Amino acid sequence: MNDSRLTAYALGELDAPERENFEKDLAASAELQAELKDIVALAEQIPGALASDASLTDAQRDSLRTRFAENHCTAAAQKTTRRLMAGAGIGALAAGLVAAALVVTRPTEPTAPSLAQAPATASSQPVDEASHAKVAQLLADAKKFSDQGSYNLAGKRYEQTLALDSSNVAAREGLAAVDRARSASQATTYNETRSTLVAEVSQGMELPVRHFSEGSGSLAAAQPAQPKSESVAAPPGAVTATSTRTGGAIGGVQSDKVDSLRAALATGYAGETRNLAKDIDLPPGESYAETAGNSFLATQDQPLSTFSIDVDTASYANIRRFLTNGSLPPAAAVRVEELVNYFPYTDPLPDGDAPFSVNVEVAKAPWNQDHLLARVALKGRDLAPDKLPPSNLVFLVDVSGSMQPENKLPLLKRSLLALVDKLSPQDRVAIVTYAGNSGVALDSTEGREKSRIRSAIEKLHSGGSTNGASGIQLAYEIAREHFRKDGNNRIILCTDGDFNVGVTSHDELTRLIERERKSGVFLSVLGFGTGNLKDATMENLADKGNGNYAYIDTPAEGRKVLVDQMRANLFTIAKDVKIQVEFNPATVAGYRLVGYENRLLAKEDFNNDKKDAGEIGAGHSVTAFYEIVPAGQPLPNSVDPLKYQATENRESRIENTSRDLFTVKLRYKAPDGDRSQLITKEVGPAGVALDKASEDFRFGAAVAAFGMKLRGDANDASLPWSGIQSLARSALGEDPDAYRAEFLTLVQKAKQLAPDVGE
Amino acid sequence: MSPEQFIDHALERYERPLVSYARTITGDLESARDAVQETFLRLSRQDLAALEPRLAPWLFFVCRNCALDHRRKVVRFADGLVEDDVPDSRPSPADEAQLSEDAAQLRTLIQRLPLQQQELVKLKFEAGLSYREMAEAMRMTVSNVGVQLHTAIQTLRRHWNRANTPILP
Numbered sequence: 001m002n003d004s005r006l007t008a009y010a011l012g013e014l015d016a017p018e019r020e021n022f023e024k025d026l027a028a029s030a031e032l033q034a035e036l037k038d039i040v041a042l043a044e045q046i047p048g049a050l051a052s053d054a055s056l057t058d059a060q061r062d063s064l065r066t067r068f069a070e071n072h073c074t075a076a077a078q079k080t081t082r083r084l085m086a087g088a089g090i091g092a093l094a095a096g097l098v099a100a101a102l103v104v105t106r107p108t109e110p111t112a113p114s115l116a117q118a119p120a121t122a123s124s125q126p127v128d129e130a131s132h133a134k135v136a137q138l139l140a141d142a143k144k145f146s147d148q149g150s151y152n153l154a155g156k157r158y159e160q161t162l163a164l165d166s167s168n169v170a171a172r173e174g175l176a177a178v179d180r181a182r183s184a185s186q187a188t189t190y191n192e193t194r195s196t197l198v199a200e201v202s203q204g205m206e207l208p209v210r211h212f213s214e215g216s217g218s219l220a221a222a223q224p225a226q227p228k229s230e231s232v233a234a235p236p237g238a239v240t241a242t243s244t245r246t247g248g249a250i251g252g253v254q255s256d257k258v259d260s261l262r263a264a265l266a267t268g269y270a271g272e273t274r275n276l277a278k279d280i281d282l283p284p285g286e287s288y289a290e291t292a293g294n295s296f297l298a299t300q301d302q303p304l305s306t307f308s309i310d311v312d313t314a315s316y317a318n319i320r321r322f323l324t325n326g327s328l329p330p331a332a333a334v335r336v337e338e339l340v341n342y343f344p345y346t347d348p349l350p351d352g353d354a355p356f357s358v359n360v361e362v363a364k365a366p367w368n369q370d371h372l373l374a375r376v377a378l379k380g381r382d383l384a385p386d387k388l389p390p391s392n393l394v395f396l397v398d399v400s401g402s403m404q405p406e407n408k409l410p411l412l413k414r415s416l417l418a419l420v421d422k423l424s425p426q427d428r429v430a431i432v433t434y435a436g437n438s439g440v441a442l443d444s445t446e447g448r449e450k451s452r453i454r455s456a457i458e459k460l461h462s463g464g465s466t467n468g469a470s471g472i473q474l475a476y477e478i479a480r481e482h483f484r485k486d487g488n489n490r491i492i493l494c495t496d497g498d499f500n501v502g503v504t505s506h507d508e509l510t511r512l513i514e515r516e517r518k519s520g521v522f523l524s525v526l527g528f529g530t531g532n533l534k535d536a537t538m539e540n541l542a543d544k545g546n547g548n549y550a551y552i553d554t555p556a557e558g559r560k561v562l563v564d565q566m567r568a569n570l571f572t573i574a575k576d577v578k579i580q581v582e583f584n585p586a587t588v589a590g591y592r593l594v595g596y597e598n599r600l601l602a603k604e605d606f607n608n609d610k611k612d613a614g615e616i617g618a619g620h621s622v623t624a625f626y627e628i629v630p631a632g633q634p635l636p637n638s639v640d641p642l643k644y645q646a647t648e649n650r651e652s653r654i655e656n657t658s659r660d661l662f663t664v665k666l667r668y669k670a671p672d673g674d675r676s677q678l679i680t681k682e683v684g685p686a687g688v689a690l691d692k693a694s695e696d697f698r699f700g701a702a703v704a705a706f707g708m709k710l711r712g713d714a715n716d717a718s719l720p721w722s723g724i725q726s727l728a729r730s731a732l733g734e735d736p737d738a739y740r741a742e743f744l745t746l747v748q749k750a751k752q753l754a755p756d757v758g759e
Numbered sequence: 760m761s762p763e764q765f766i767d768h769a770l771e772r773y774e775r776p777l778v779s780y781a782r783t784i785t786g787d788l789e790s791a792r793d794a795v796q797e798t799f800l801r802l803s804r805q806d807l808a809a810l811e812p813r814l815a816p817w818l819f820f821v822c823r824n825c826a827l828d829h830r831r832k833v834v835r836f837a838d839g840l841v842e843d844d845v846p847d848s849r850p851s852p853a854d855e856a857q858l859s860e861d862a863a864q865l866r867t868l869i870q871r872l873p874l875q876q877q878e879l880v881k882l883k884f885e886a887g888l889s890y891r892e893m894a895e896a897m898r899m900t901v902s903n904v905g906v907q908l909h910t911a912i913q914t915l916r917r918h919w920n921r922a923n924t925p926i927l928p
Contacts, residue, residue, distance in 0.1 A: 004909035011883065013890045013905065042916050046884040049865035052779045056792055061770060064799045068766040155891075176812030 006032065010039045023556050024738040027745060131164050135171075138164075142174055288332035289536035289598070293711060296592045296627075296635050299585040304603040306580045307596045308613035309378065309622045310335075311568075312539060313561075314527055314551035316342035319710065320742075321553040323749040329710060333535060336595030336707035337624065343703065343739050345621040345696040347379040355574040356380045356616055360664060360683050363693035365627055366701050366727055367719045372628040372687045375697050376581070376664055380573050382619035390426040390487040391570060392444070396475040397460060398495035400435045404462040407553065408529040412494050415526075415558030416457045422563055423447035430478045431456055434471025444482045472512065479521045488571050489521045490547065496529040497538060506537065513545045514612075520672065522615075524569065526561065527551040539598075546575055546615050564737070568617035574668040576613040576676065579624065580606040583662045587685055590635040591662075594625040594704050606667060609676050616668075625704050628661065659685045691730075698731035699740060706747055721751035765807050766799070769814065776886035777822050783877050784826035794825035815888050816895035823878070823896065868918050876911035883908060 005022045008014050014022055026032050056064075142157030154174070161171035297305070315338035322329035350357040356378045365371040395416065403409040423429065427447035433439050442456035475491045483489055513523050523545025525538045542549035548569055550561040561569060578601060583591055593600075605611040616622055629635055661683050667676040690698065702724050709718045719727070725747050732740045777798065781791035798821045802810075810817055869880055875897070882888045882896060890908075894901040 002909075002913070004905045007909035007912045008890065008905050011890075011908075038916060039912055042912065042919060043884070045862065045865055045919075046869070046880065046915075049862040049869060050779065050881065050885045051862070052775065052782075052885075054778045054782060054788055054791070055775050056770075056778065056795060060792060060796045061774075064770070064796065064803070065763065065766055067800060067803045068762040172809070172812075 003032070006036055006039055010036060010043055020556065020559065023554075024741075027556075028738060028741040030745065030748070135161050135165055135168065139168075139170055139174070142171070288330055292597065293708070294593045294595075294597055294600075296590045296629065298590045298635055299583045299588045303583050303585060304580060304606075305583070305591065305593055305626070306578065306601040306603050306606050307593065307624070308599045308601055309577045309579060309616060309624075310337050310596060310599050310614050311341060311616060311620055311622055312338050312542065312549045313342040314535070314539065314549045315339060317551040317553045317557050318527075318535065320746055321551075323746050323753070326749075326753070328750065328753050331711045334707050334710045335598070336704055336711065337599070338595075339707040340595065340623050340625070340700050340703045341621065343621075343699065343743070344737075345377060345379070345623065345700070346733065347377045347621060347696065349379060350381050354381070354679070355668065355670075356577075358664060358666060358679060358681050360681060361694060361697050362628075362661065362683065362687040363697060364687065364690045366690055366698075366723070367705055368627075370630075370633050372630060372661075373697075373701055374626040374628055374661070374683070375700060376579065376624045376626070377696070377700075378577070378616060378620075378622040378666070380568070380616045380618055380620040380622075383567055383571060383573075385567075388424070388488075388567065388571060388618075390424070390428075390484050391447075392428045392479060392482050392484045392487055392489045393570075394430045394432060394444070394475045394479045394491045396471055396491055396493045397431060397433050397441070398435070398493075399433045399460060399462045401462055402496055403528070405529060408496055409460060409462050411552060411555065411558060412526070412528055413457050413460055414555055415552060415562050417454060418559055419562040419566065420450055420453050420457070422566055423450065423453070428482050428484075429453050430475075430482075431460070432471055432475045432478065433460065434474075435462070440474065440478070444478055472509070476512075476516050476521060480519065483520065485520075490570060491516075491521060491523045491545070492526060492547075493523060493538075493541070494526045494528065495538070497527065497535070510541070510544050513541060517544065517546050522546040522572065525549045543614075544612070546572065546612075548615070548617070560737070565619075568620040571618040572615045572671045573618050573620075575615045575671055575673075576609070576611070577616050577622075577666065577668040578606050578611075578613045580665045580667075581626065581662050582665070583628075584658055584660050585631070586657075587631050587659060587661050588628055589631045589633055590629040592627045594627060595707065596624060606665070609669070609674065615671075623700050625700065626662075661685055661687075695731040695733045698727055699733065702728035702731065703743065706743075706750070710750065720756045721747055722756075725751075762803070762807060765811075766803070769799070769802065769818070773815070773818055773886070776881070777818060779885055780819060780878065780881045781822055781826040783874070783881055784823065785829045790829040791826065794822055794829050797825040798822040813892075813895070815886065816892040819882060819886065819888065819892075819896035820898070865915070865919060868915050872911050872914060876907055876914075879904060879908045880911055 005014060005018065009019065009022050009026075026036065138157045138161045142154045142161070158171045158175040161168050162175070165171070312335075315333060315335040318333055319329040319339070322333070347359045348357055359377045359379065360374065361377075362372055362374045365373040397409075397412065399409065403412075420429075425446060425448035428444045429442065429447065430440065430444040431442040433441045441460060442453060445453055445456075447453075472491070472493070479489055479491055517523070523542060524547030525542040525545075527535070527538050527549065528551075539549045550557075550569065552558045552561060580603065581591075599614065601611065601613070614622075664681045664683065666679040668679075669676050690701075693701075705719045705724050705727070709721075709724070725744060728740065728744055728747065735741060774795065777795045778788075778791050781794040782788055785791045785794060798818060801821055802818065805817075869877060872880065878897065879893060882893045888896065890901050890904045893899075893908075894904045897904070899907070
């Protein structure tokens with residue numbers, strides 16, 4: 001493949017838009033990935049091969065030093081003169097257009113001695129009024145592009161300025177600043193990608209060992225422990241230095257690690273571990289709450305299904321990280337609804353004043369011909385960028401030592417820098433850091449002061465241990481101080497999961513967040529990194545804080561969460577959204593809610609406005625699937641018919657002549673409201689063949705099937721990987737951001753890690 | 760920064776990459792040293808403060824010209840027999856001693872690349888210049904730098920893989 005972006009990417013030489021495009025192509029092509037890996041491996045070797053100790057002779061070096069010393073006086077004198085002349089010329093112009101700090105005026109064209117010798121004629125004034133205005137315009141544009149992070153465009157404007165006015169200091173300084181900024185922003189991606197790739201290269205030697213637990217359809221995969229989960233760039237030679245493993249045996253030093261992993265596994269889990277593929281080793285320090293998959297319920301016994309919506313997407317990014325690193329995720333890390341909700345869908349926007357539209361579609365279940373699958377999808381009203389209410393954001397950033405790796409704080413900084421471009425002038429941003437001590441890295445600052453915000457972000461560095469509690473109080477104080485009644489007031493907690501040192505217990509923290517939620521300050525959580533992730537705690541905090549929880553594993557994901565879907569993630573259009581579905585026993589023998597295991601509510605909670613539930617953001621899609629057993633079909637895990645209840649039910653059935661499958665009821669509140677509104681929608685008996693269903697239906701069903709298979713839920717007559725792939729492939733739609741294409745690569749990875757029997 | 764400090768920093772950072780780069784062009788160490796000496800002498804006549812942000816591309820551009828001058832002289836003496844893309848740049852014994860077999864092989868492969876690509880490889884991997892700086896030093900467009908360097912890498916990769924396959928465990 002002859003794509004010079006490969007080399008440019010490996011060397012960190014693509015600018016932001018190119019890099020994003022390339023990362024999409026990369027995600028979609030195993031061939032590109034393989035080639036990139038190869039290039040990185042080669043690039044590691046080249047500096048060693050070039051090594052040379054050829055230098056100048058000592059005599060040459062000494063004579064150079066003497067020469068420079070002799071030139072000292074003349075050079076200094078010249079410089080002063082030039083500065084004075086230039087400063088008088090355009091100091092005012094430059095000060096207006098370029099940050100004051102940049103106004104150190106030094107005109108010269110180093111490669112053109114004639115200009116340098118005549119600083120007075122190469123006057124800092126453009127020749128005439130017209131070009132004066134042009135220069136001013138170019139400089140203003142350049143500054144704007146540079147603020148947006150479009151360094152190439154900014155650089156071009158500065159170059160055009162220099163073409164008009166070759167001694168323009170502001171332009172020269174700008175060009176240098178742009179170069180520096182660019183290399184700084186690229187260094188981060190470069191290092192990150194490089195370290196991942198290097199880790200992958202070394203991993204190539206130690207393919208996971210797979211085996212299947214016979215009989216059950218569930219996955220069980222034994223994998224080598226993952227000591228490299230915190231991969232910092234491995235030194236060249238890591239490929240050969242990696243210990244080789246054969247079969248399931250793990251040699252020497254490694255066995256200690258396995259033991260400690262097992263211990264972490266044992267203590268890290270609350271509740272039952274029935275569904276956990278037993279042999280999966282977690283990276284040390286990560287913990288997940290285990291929940292059993294929903295099982296089939298008989299309509300006769302439980303006609304009502306009630307749950308809170310969940311717009312989080314963290315689980316998808318997290319399992320992507322596992323699969324990309326070559327291991328299956330632990331079952332508890334897979335929340336099917338978060339997988340399904342990761343993807344944008346094309347459901348119609350709501351009409352009129354309703355905050356969201358409700359769309360229901362029923363078709364044959366892909367994994368069971370006898371069952372139906374119902375898709376209930378909400379689509380939130382979108383807000384035009386100019387209609388967005390002002391934001392009052394406080395980033396609460398974990399800067400403890402564990403945040404140091406490339407995929408944590410540096411990745412967070414990049415993601416925040418991308419967000420800064422999107423701020424409107426009336427927005428406010430503050431940054432509070434917490435580690436050993438908490439501190440204010442940036443007091444609440446207006447969105448127009450982008451360079452101030454940006455420099456505060458760039459200065460963030462890690463060090464110290466974590467005390468989340470006092471940091472969070474400080475963050476809430478700042479948020480309250482700048483509270484916008486008409487706006488979006490939100491704390492965004494950015495951490496790898498450690499915030500349990502200090503005064504506050506988990507319960508106290510939860511109570512604090514709940515209390516502040518009532519005052520109108522919401523909390524969202526961004527999770528980073530590996531090896532320390534307290535998945536359940538973070539989801540829980542965001543849930544309590546009326547916010548969402550996203551996991552950021554790549555720069556592209558950072559952009560998705562904080563830039564592309566910023567409106568959905570930051571602007572709540574309805575809160576405490578609950579769904580209750582009443583099934584009709586005349587048409588439905590039983591049903592099962594796919595996912596949302598930890599979002600189930602008691603049926604009484606539906607009408608209880610005090611009961612907290614999920615939020616929906618601007619333009620957000622929320623999707624739930626029900627697997628339905630039509631009347632007359634046996635329930636997969638049915639109990640014996642009830643002896644004493646039958647009469648009652650028979651009576652009710654006589655009155656019930658409806659052929660509806662079910663009725664969906666939704667309750668929601670306005671973001672600042674206390675009373676809920678109700679929407680109901682009846683769903684008729686129709687169910688179409690799978691290939692007649694919409695692309696959104698088929699794709700969502702494929703994702704749901706993928707999630708259930710990863711969880712290994714016992715209730716599933718699951719699809720083979722290839723079935724999931726072809727179902728998803730048939731429903732890629734327009735997929736402008738290639739999220740769906742990326743999904744296909746994840747299925748492929750899972751398929752390789754745990755092939756179906758016979759494949 | 761005083762000029763004395765400036766030259767110390769510049770020597771520390773760029774002396775070796777420059778000598779190595781110049782040697783790619785001149786083919787022999789003595790001429791390469793002369794070219795680098797000349798480069799730094801020209802630097803002493805510049806406005807150092809103004810030059811500082813673009814010091815690297817400036818140094819390599821000037822060094823390249825000096826080295827090409829040297830080579831032209833040699834070519835004239837040798838009656839035009841020196842080939843464009845195979846300058847003689849045998850490593851010194853000291854260099855050679857440090858190299859593993861693999862690295863030596865890779866080095867040989869690099870030396871077989873066309874001159875322009877060799878220069879780009881050195882500017883990138885030895886001197887650590889960005890594409891933009893490389894473009895400025897070589898008076899090429901940035902995109903051409905990208906294409907040429909990629910071509911170089913692909914060529915190396917093809918031969919390197921072939922050379923390496925049997926060595927892997």
